[in-house]
Amino acid sequence: MSVNLPKSDSHSVILGTETPLQLDCGVTLGSISMAYCTYGTLNADRSNAILVCHALTGDQFAASRQPVTGKDGWWSMMIGPGKILDTNRYYIVCSNVLGGCMGTTGPSEIDPKTGKPYGLTFPIITIADMVRAQAMLQDYLGIDSWFSVIGGSMGGMQALQWAAAYPERVYSAIPIACAARHSAQNIAFHEVGRQAVMADPNWQGGEYYGSGRKPTSGLAVARMAAHITYLSEAALHRKFGRNLQDRDSLAYGFDAEFQVESYLRYQGINFVDRFDANSYLYITRAMDYFDLFSDHGGNLATAFEGTKTRFCVVSFSSDWLFPTSENKQIVHALITAAANVSFVEVETDKGHDAFLLDTPDMLRTIDGFLQSTARSRGLAE
Template sequence: MSASSPGSDSHSVLLGTETPLQLDCGVTLGAIRMAYCTYGSLNADKSNAILICHALTGDQFAASRQPLTGKDGWWDLMIGPGKILDTDKYFIVCSNVLGGCMGTTGPSETDPKTGKPYGLNFPIITIGDMVRAQVLLQDYLGIESWFSVIGGSMGGMQTLQWAAAYPERVFSAIPIACAARHSAQNIAFHEVGRQAVMADPNWQGGDYYASGRKPTSGLAVARMAAHITYLSEAALHRKFGRNLQDRENLTYGFDADFQVESYLRYQGINFVDRFDANSYLYITRAMDYFDLFTDNNGNLASAFEGTKTRFCVVSFSSDWLFPTSENKQIVHALITAAANVSFVEVETDKGHDAFLLDTPEMLKTIDGFLQSSARSRGLVS
């Protein structure tokens, strides 16, 4: 039931028509719409497929022009002919997560029971629910096992969930800059963002779709606060320092005197044009609820017991949102579970966002791991 035109890499499919999706909150969702993009070609035995899992503010357009912004895909540097995720070798799939706002069923999509957008009537979702929806897509595509599942930040959480819940469906996994559970600090930052959205009068209890007024101010503030966590102090200092914005003297007012203020305002304004405020609430909540420790009675190693999946865990030295110590917890659990695991801490001052940027050591690490995994799977001689 693809809605894409011939030759297009953008698709939409109705999933779960026969087996409704059971959510962790206890609600059953009927058929769901899944929007996804593909790059490259699936080989004869369907052994070269890679699933890319996007982060909180990402979407399925990993290497495609984003239709709302006109910008290149968020991982365009990674995906394409001759790149690390070589589309001459691999079949790349990236789907918009459940609860998203770029075509996959979420709060901004139409509730078939009412004919209106779900709004806050949409059920609370988890990372586990996102992955279960992706399993439906995997089955629809007829792919028995992903050659690799890869993602950074929230995408890394999905990657871990895939490896823990469906090890037989994942040959290799690359969780980048993530953790096995969300920290209290990260939950706190998310709560600030959610409160900013809900404090905006235009939020209207989440039922703003028909009014023509959206909580853009609140969502912009949420984005600004979150964006600070994606950077490091060193990166902020290197980029902006205390430099003034288009002026030689302080204004002694509340305009954007400093370049860093102008930058954050720019980030906030651009974000509201492409993201739904309710989706922001739902997806941040899903990240908050993610906890592989509690899911496995406090024993993270048991989540990966007996796994045959190959792992490559990547962290960044200046990432204080998902610090190396939390990535090492994953590595230690995998070692305890006797898993095949590699680990690299990349030295960089780019902060959490380093996984989206041209970070040579990360690129070299992922390239080497994929080549080794491809040999193990027989994709190359």
């Protein structure tokens, strides 16, 4: 059922024509397209802007109707008049990440040098590269400092990168269900997904654009495997148990006999309509490379030394993809760096995806933090 969506504006801008984007891999992108959505109104002194960072499979349509699927935005519960990210009070910006497939420059976009899609000639990117591109958007918008940068999962990684790389540009940061570096377990799951894509004959070495064939089967399997990690055992049991799908007894075959099988197949099939397989490869690799520890000599506290940014870190008790222990590493580093930080572990059996769901304790925590932070910055009620 559709929620009451806030008024939004969809934009696209070309960035980096005068000052090219320098990537961590050593490549320079002289011109990038950035697609983004905005909600609410920027105030006179440009102090009420919040950057919402999306997760791996998200996009800029955080609270807008997704143009491919027609579904409500992935954070419609959070963004809108009177909601936690109140569009009567804040100016919300959400951009499609570098390497994405919804209008921001990525492997499916046209390489101006060849007139053809980049494919695998697109350079390898990092979370830091994504944030550098967002900083170019911030400059374009004329916003000196984000009131807050918020996101869950890969969005939380971006929030941390923002606070580490541009502390003077971030008044507050809300990293949710994330980590300061990607674990070996998570890299392993990503590799399974990438191999599923690349093993699909229709992947064609990444050159499937315009061929009439796409690696939909491989991408669907990648999505299915990843989606399992977003849930918890308790949530899976509560939703599906061992219930059969549209039958009363076992059929002794390989169709989707169990409801959980049917659910995962549904997730996979619906994903391939809105996401590019090569973007999946690039963005998962960017997450794998994320490591604020090694970026700062093995000492995470160094990443936030001297910061004046206010932090609110949120984790979920049943999240085994980014467990509370990894979120606490962030908190301990911030405390060591004498940062202003609050932390809440939300008790829930919804797993990693709790940040996308109606999770009351999370909503209360973020609302309370934003309210107190707004008072400290002098934002009117």
